[in-house]
Amino acid sequence: MKFKTIIEPFRIKTVEPIRRTTRKERELALREAGYNLFLLKAEDVLIDLLTDSGTGAMSSAQWAGMMQGDESYAGAKSFYRFETAVREITHLKHIIPTHQGRAAERILFGSLLKPGDIVPNNTHFDTTRANVEYRGATALDIPIPEARQPQLRHPFKGNMDLNALEHVLKENPGRVPIVMLTVTNNSGGGQPVSMANIRAVSEICHKYGVLFFLDACRFAENAWFIKTREEGYADKSPREIAQEMFSYVDGCTMSAKKDGMANIGGFLALNDDELAQKCKNMLILTEGFPTYGGLAGYDLEAIAVGLHEVLDEDYLRYRVRSVEYLGEKLVAAGVPIVEPVGGHAVYIDALTMLPHIPQNEYPAWALSCVLYLEGGVRSVEIGSVMFGRQPDGSEKPAPMELVRLAFPRRVYTQSHVDYLCEVITYVHGLRERVRGVRMVESPPVLRHFTARFEPAHGSLIVA
Numbered sequence: 001m002k003f004k005t006i007i008e009p010f011r012i013k014t015v016e017p018i019r020r021t022t023r024k025e026r027e028l029a030l031r032e033a034g035y036n037l038f039l040l041k042a043e044d045v046l047i048d049l050l051t052d053s054g055t056g057a058m059s060s061a062q063w064a065g066m067m068q069g070d071e072s073y074a075g076a077k078s079f080y081r082f083e084t085a086v087r088e089i090t091h092l093k094h095i096i097p098t099h100q101g102r103a104a105e106r107i108l109f110g111s112l113l114k115p116g117d118i119v120p121n122n123t124h125f126d127t128t129r130a131n132v133e134y135r136g137a138t139a140l141d142i143p144i145p146e147a148r149q150p151q152l153r154h155p156f157k158g159n160m161d162l163n164a165l166e167h168v169l170k171e172n173p174g175r176v177p178i179v180m181l182t183v184t185n186n187s188g189g190g191q192p193v194s195m196a197n198i199r200a201v202s203e204i205c206h207k208y209g210v211l212f213f214l215d216a217c218r219f220a221e222n223a224w225f226i227k228t229r230e231e232g233y234a235d236k237s238p239r240e241i242a243q244e245m246f247s248y249v250d251g252c253t254m255s256a257k258k259d260g261m262a263n264i265g266g267f268l269a270l271n272d273d274e275l276a277q278k279c280k281n282m283l284i285l286t287e288g289f290p291t292y293g294g295l296a297g298y299d300l301e302a303i304a305v306g307l308h309e310v311l312d313e314d315y316l317r318y319r320v321r322s323v324e325y326l327g328e329k330l331v332a333a334g335v336p337i338v339e340p341v342g343g344h345a346v347y348i349d350a351l352t353m354l355p356h357i358p359q360n361e362y363p364a365w366a367l368s369c370v371l372y373l374e375g376g377v378r379s380v381e382i383g384s385v386m387f388g389r390q391p392d393g394s395e396k397p398a399p400m401e402l403v404r405l406a407f408p409r410r411v412y413t414q415s416h417v418d419y420l421c422e423v424i425t426y427v428h429g430l431r432e433r434v435r436g437v438r439m440v441e442s443p444p445v446l447r448h449f450t451a452r453f454e455p456a457h458g459s460l461i462v463a
């Protein structure tokens with residue numbers, strides 16, 4: 001290619017204004033929200049990087065597809081278009097639509113797990129962990145050791161530790177019904193998993209007669225990393241790479257709010273007939289009939305088109321590059337982040353940035369509040385608030401304290417990213433004055449969504 005600038009591979013057809021607020025207004029909003037960014041009103045946020053889940057912009061082709069939604073209760077045309085789109089990528093036998101990823105998790109684990117079971121994963125996502133633990137089973141994270149050193153660069157830092165996996169399977173016969181592998185590894189920094197690792201995990205699982213599923217939410221971004229980083233894949237298309245990834249598994253769970261490029265939706269796909277029948281029965285109980293699974297016909301259409309668009313090379317190149325662009329600027333400014341930069345998000349390493357805040361005062365949580373206070377930016381903590389509480393009710397500090405800046409797909413432009421970089425660099429300059437928070441109210445499960453906090457030392461930033 002003659003020109004090096006990677007442009008947004010789309011033009012903007014519809015715009016949505018975003019609203020500036022004053023620092024005073026944000027201070028008040030933060031206090032009213034109990035210092036929990038999940039409890040803010042979205043209109044009080046300038047740049048919203050809380051999540052890349054369901055927050056993307058749909059294409060004109062997706063909107064056009066939605067007009068063709070077939071809302072028949074059973075056997076709708078939209079279901080068959082959706083099923084074909086999923087099958088062409090995964091080649092899995094049973095495709096079960098759900099309203100989002102966690103419903104697929106609940107149905108799968110509800111059909112498969114019993115108390116005392118163990119589910120290994122490179123790193124469980126929060127809802128995945130919660131759904132495993134809800135069944136009385138143990139969610140075991142076994143990423144490669146490199147994954148826990150934020151600044152250590154490794155091309156496939158999302159890989160699973162194969163020795164650890166083999167050990168768990170050998171030591172716990174009959175207690176591990178399924179192994180999950182999250183691509184890309186969201187809670188571990190959005191890091192990719194190599195094809196070699198997927199293949200090896202598959203071989204080990206099948207040697208022990210254990211099911212192997214992908215948590216496939218960002219399968220397309222993972223395919224792009226394989227194409228650009230793993231030997232032998234440079235000339236393959238993202239679709240071919242994705243097909244190979246799925247060829248090693250017995251099934252997958254998927255949130256279509258990520259690489260489905262839709263605002264809602266998900267699915268469970270698997271080969272085993274008996275397990276699929278059990279899952280479909282559970283689906284009918286809480287989600288709906290198996291040809292819509294909690295979705296409208298038009299949602300199924302949006303996902304069918306989205307699954308096609310997400311594998312476009314221009315899109316993936318822009319997607320991964322635009323996130324990396326922010327990462328490079330932050331590294332240049334001396335801000336500690338997880339390196340290399342992952343597919344959908346930049347993760348600030350709050351333990352390194354704020355060494356004076358003890359983990360029981362939640363440094364990453366405090367930092368995310370300060371980013372909002374100073375710049376109107378909403379991020380999310382992935383640290384001891386999200387993962388610190390153990391199933392027995394005790395507290396254990398999370399291995400890392402991260403602030404995740406997740407990018408909605410096709411939503412923000414380069415100037416938004418430049419603004420962000422300015423805000424983060426400014427806050428980095430204030431870091432010695434930033435103080436921690438204290439949790440004053442906390443619900444029993446997934447506490448980060450609704451817990452309330454107070455500054456532990458009178459204020460988030462001291463003089």
Ligand SMILES: *Cc1c(COP(=O)(O)O)cnc(C)c1O
Pocket residue numbers: 053100101102103125127128182186215217254255256257258265266
């Ligand atoms: C988002 C996500 C889920 C859950 O999907 P929802 O659609 O939010 O229910 C599961 N695993 C991973 C890795 C995710 O990123």
